[in-house]
Structure formats: structure tokens, C-alpha cells
Amino acid sequence: MIGAVDRGDTGRSHSVEAAVPWVGRGHVLDLDDFSHQELESVFNTADRMREILARPVPRVPSLRGRSVVNLFYEPSTRTRVSFELAAKSLGADVVNVSASGSSVEKGETLLDTVRTLRALGANVLVVRHKESGAPYTIAKQMDIPVVNAGDGTHAHPTQALLDAYTIRDHFGCIEGLRVLIVGDIAHSRVARSDAWGLTALGADVVFCGPPNLLPATALKDDGECMPWPVRVDFDLDHAIENVDVVMPLRVQLERQEGNRLASLREYARDFGITRARLARAASRAIVMHPGPMNEGVEIDADVAHGGQSVVQQQVTNGVAIRMAVLYLVVAAAAQNSNGHKTPLVPAPGLSGKVPV
Amino acid sequence: MTSIRIRNGRVIDPSQRRYEVVDLVIVDGHVDGYIGQEAQGSFDREIDAAGMVVSPGFVDLHCHLREPGFEDKETIATGAMAAVAGGFTTICCMPNTNPTIDTANDIAFVFAAARRAGLARVLPLGTVTRGELGRELSDATEMAAAGAVAFSDDGRPIWDGRMMRYALTNSLRHHKPIVNHCEDPVIADGGVMNEGRISDLLGLKGQPPAAEEVMVARDIELCCAWPSATDLPYPPR
Ligand SMILES: [Zn+2]
Numbered sequence: 001m002i003g004a005v006d007r008g009d010t011g012r013s014h015s016v017e018a019a020v021p022w023v024g025r026g027h028v029l030d031l032d033d034f035s036h037q038e039l040e041s042v043f044n045t046a047d048r049m050r051e052i053l054a055r056p057v058p059r060v061p062s063l064r065g066r067s068v069v070n071l072f073y074e075p076s077t078r079t080r081v082s083f084e085l086a087a088k089s090l091g092a093d094v095v096n097v098s099a100s101g102s103s104v105e106k107g108e109t110l111l112d113t114v115r116t117l118r119a120l121g122a123n124v125l126v127v128r129h130k131e132s133g134a135p136y137t138i139a140k141q142m143d144i145p146v147v148n149a150g151d152g153t154h155a156h157p158t159q160a161l162l163d164a165y166t167i168r169d170h171f172g173c174i175e176g177l178r179v180l181i182v183g184d185i186a187h188s189r190v191a192r193s194d195a196w197g198l199t200a201l202g203a204d205v206v207f208c209g210p211p212n213l214l215p216a217t218a219l220k221d222d223g224e225c226m227p228w229p230v231r232v233d234f235d236l237d238h239a240i241e242n243v244d245v246v247m248p249l250r251v252q253l254e255r256q257e258g259n260r261l262a263s264l265r266e267y268a269r270d271f272g273i274t275r276a277r278l279a280r281a282a283s284r285a286i287v288m289h290p291g292p293m294n295e296g297v298e299i300d301a302d303v304a305h306g307g308q309s310v311v312q313q314q315v316t317n318g319v320a321i322r323m324a325v326l327y328l329v330v331a332a333a334a335q336n337s338n339g340h341k342t343p344l345v346p347a348p349g350l351s352g353k354v355p356v
Numbered sequence: 357m358t359s360i361r362i363r364n365g366r367v368i369d370p371s372q373r374r375y376e377v378v379d380l381v382i383v384d385g386h387v388d389g390y391i392g393q394e395a396q397g398s399f400d401r402e403i404d405a406a407g408m409v410v411s412p413g414f415v416d417l418h419c420h421l422r423e424p425g426f427e428d429k430e431t432i433a434t435g436a437m438a439a440v441a442g443g444f445t446t447i448c449c450m451p452n453t454n455p456t457i458d459t460a461n462d463i464a465f466v467f468a469a470a471r472r473a474g475l476a477r478v479l480p481l482g483t484v485t486r487g488e489l490g491r492e493l494s495d496a497t498e499m500a501a502a503g504a505v506a507f508s509d510d511g512r513p514i515w516d517g518r519m520m521r522y523a524l525t526n527s528l529r530h531h532k533p534i535v536n537h538c539e540d541p542v543i544a545d546g547g548v549m550n551e552g553r554i555s556d557l558l559g560l561k562g563q564p565p566a567a568e569e570v571m572v573a574r575d576i577e578l579c580c581a582w583p584s585a586t587d588l589p590y591p592p593r
Contacts, residue, residue: 132559154559
């Protein structure tokens, strides 16, 4: 929502681009304005990327000669490595910049840093920042694609894309599925972006957690409703009945104890996903987790590594999804620079050539 | 005797219940009266204000001139320039400078710099507690005698209710208002915007109205419990 950049109409259901698979968006900052069709076009592109990744040499030259800069102001392993592998599989050059050990430590401002990276020849910026909205500030100033790799407690669109993609993989279709997201929703960028993406695809999403970890509007009874079309439940044993997807979020150990929660023991007792609780979900239910997991707190080890867990598939799918996102934003940028306003970008052929 | 006629402006002056296009005559720096646009007369100077609003100078009860200590942000002179550019002829400046405005000498410094700037009328506030540290009362009586118009630890709430009590009752000596930055910092908890739908949407930390209302409620009770010269300057929303 904030700082709409190169987006045009953001209406989801009545969008004029509804019939267009990819609206040539130059940036991917959140899923709040993605249409069902646009999400499907990302997934179809990711299907092609997965075929590439299955090859003996999982590499195509689609982004050869382009530089993808991973600018991470927050520590991250899986997301950064996932973007790096995605970019390399598309033939791009990858540069990793982290806040520590760079000019950021000398007090350089965010915008000065990105302008410098642009001047050095960056073609795509992948940004992770601890402040909500930082990638939007950058995108407004940049003539190259910006991909949000997680901003504060706001959004994490590629995680939400890989979550939806993994669910689609498993069930074929997301429409009508019941998805339960459990935990610290108030501070979760994953829950926020998942809510946008999954509801756009027709899922019935429930946020479940102790009141002190839910967004402020989840507790309001004065008519100020939550921004997302989701339901809220404080009681996990009730909320988990017959759901198709169970997604516990990471509890931030350092943040919660003795403040919003009496103890992690309290949390694990009432909101931990145990084998017994999972038995109340639909028999076909899958268990997801954005990682890294605190086993024994929000999820028991036997659930995390059990037969219903798709956590490893999520990680694997992350690379294909990020390849799709990088491919699509670069293709859109290439077309935009040719003067087309909302170009139709064909799904990549196996030759993987970017249209110019 | 010098006279000025301001022609054709829309005069807005609620104190005189005026909202009309009329000419205004000023003599020796004071409003002399209103005359019709057709009226004749000779004046030392005429100003055409067609399409403009003519009103009494605005008063800003709460501004920050940042001097001394933060001259990179603002000085008394630049703040006074901004004020008159926007129609403000009187501005009251908060004492959270570095050092803070704690003494009669500090008050005199602000007046001197304002006089050098020669623009808006600058009326300084002094601190309630020395250094705005909330530990010891500043000498409000001395500062009031030097021209302080009110007292505040602005930028920080007067967190200690007992300190607020004695600051209020001490105002019976100097008869100036106490201006509290009403914000319970623990309830505010580092929030950066109003708590609600938009803070949830943007993933920004919200600050609930209760953070302000709790301290306003306390100050109302203190004002009811003991006599003071003070109105509540931060009204509840
Ligand atoms: Zn202030």
C-alpha cells in the first residue's frame, strides 16, 4: 500500500489488468495489490524455473551480464542464499552487501548507499531492512527493479509467494482451503504478506495467537477493522479444527518473555503445534514454517520433521520463486525502457532469453 | 506620524467579528480603523492586498527554535524568519535546547537573539525541571521575572507525579502555565504513529491514544487536588 510505485490501479477484483498475467511491475514490494491472475503467472514462471533447477547443470543465461545486489541490513541466511542461488541460476552476477563491515557503519544514509550501488552498475536491488517501508523509500528513488526481501514487521512478499506456491503444489488449487497462521502476528511480515497473497487466491485465512501478539485492530470492537480479510481466534484448539494448512510462526525468543507473555512455557503449552493438536486438523493437512524454527516452542520436533511437514519443500521452492521474481522484474524493466507501459511478458522459454 | 492603507484585502478578524473585503488603516504601527474601498485620503504608504487575507498576526504557542545547541537544525533568527513568512508575529519557543533554558540568563539570551533578528516577537518558555531531567525544579520565579511566558519540559513528559504536583502549586508564585508533554512513555512504547488500522497495515509500531490520555487524566486530578495557576495546555484529543 505505501508508496505505490509503478503500479497503476491497485484494485484487486476490478483491476483493468485482471486479464494480464504480469502487469510489468518494476518492483515487488508486497502482495497487497497482486491479482489472482498475476500470482498465477508468477507460479507458472516458477514451474519453468523448477524445470531448469532439475537439470544436471541448473543454469540459464537469462540474466547474463546483469548485476543483482543483495543489500541486507538485517542478518539472514536462508533468504539471502536463496536469492543468490536464484540469481546465479539465471546467469546474473551477484554482489552481497551487508550493513556490518560496509560504509553503512560509517553512517552513510540508505539512499546514498543505493545511489552508489546504482552508479556502480547494479541492475536489481534485493533489499532486507529492519525498518518497515525502507524498500519503498528506495524504490521511489530507483530506476531499477527493487525486490523486498523483508522489511521490518511489514512485508515479505517472496516468502508469501513461496508459501502459496508450496500450498498450490500440494493441493493443486488454493481456492477454498482453510489456512491457519499461528503466533506473533503483530510482528510478522510473513503473516501480513501471506494474508494478502492467500486471500487473493481464495483461501480462508485465520490468525491465531494470544491477544498480546495480535495486531491492534484484531482486538478492537469499535468497528475499526483489520486491513486483511482474515478471521481471528485466540483459541488454538478451536481454530485448528479441520484446517488444511497449519503455519506456526517463529516466536522471537528475545522479545516476548515476561512482557507480552508470561513465559515461553505458557506459549508452548497453549500455542505450540504438537502431534495431538495436529490430529484435530484435516487428515490431509500440511504443516509449514517460515523458519528458523524454535523446536519445542511454536512447533514440536516430531511435527516439524514429520510426514505432514513441507518445510523443506518451502525452502526448495523459494529458489524457483525468486528466480521467477527476478526474471519477471528484469523483463518488465527491459520492456518499460522500450516505452511499453504494461507489457505482456511471456513466460520464459527454456532458452530463458529475456525479451529486449 | 506615519500612516499605511492596506487596500482590497479580505479582513479576517474573529475578535472583531469581521470577515469582509475592506481597507485597513494603520497609524504608527497600530490599527486605526477600517474604511470603505471608495474612501479618499492620503497615506504615507499604500499596500495592495487584492486576493490576500489580512488578519491579526498569528501566535504559535509551541515551536522549537533549537538555539542554543542545535543550530544545524534551526536558529532563533531562521525560526523567526519562517514565522513571519507564514504570518506568525508571536512565537513561543520550547526550552529543550542544549543547554536547556533553566535560568534568567538563559531567558535573556533568547530575548537578545530575537531582538537581533528583529522579526517575530519571540517569547521563551523555561524548563520545569533543571536540564529537563525531572529531578529538581528549575527556578521558575526568577525566569518568570526575566520574561518567561510558561514552563515546560517539552520533548519529555513530567513523568514523576509528585514533581508535577509541586511544579503546579509553585505556579501560584509566578502565575504562568505549566505545559506538560503528555505522553506516558511506557504505554507509548516507542510507537511512531497512531495505533490502528494503518499502523497494522504498514507494520509500523503504533502508539495508542491512551499513552496521552493517561497523563492528561493524572494532570487533571492534580489540578483538581491542589490550587495552581494552570490550565491544561494539551487538551485531550
Ligand atoms: Zn514540542
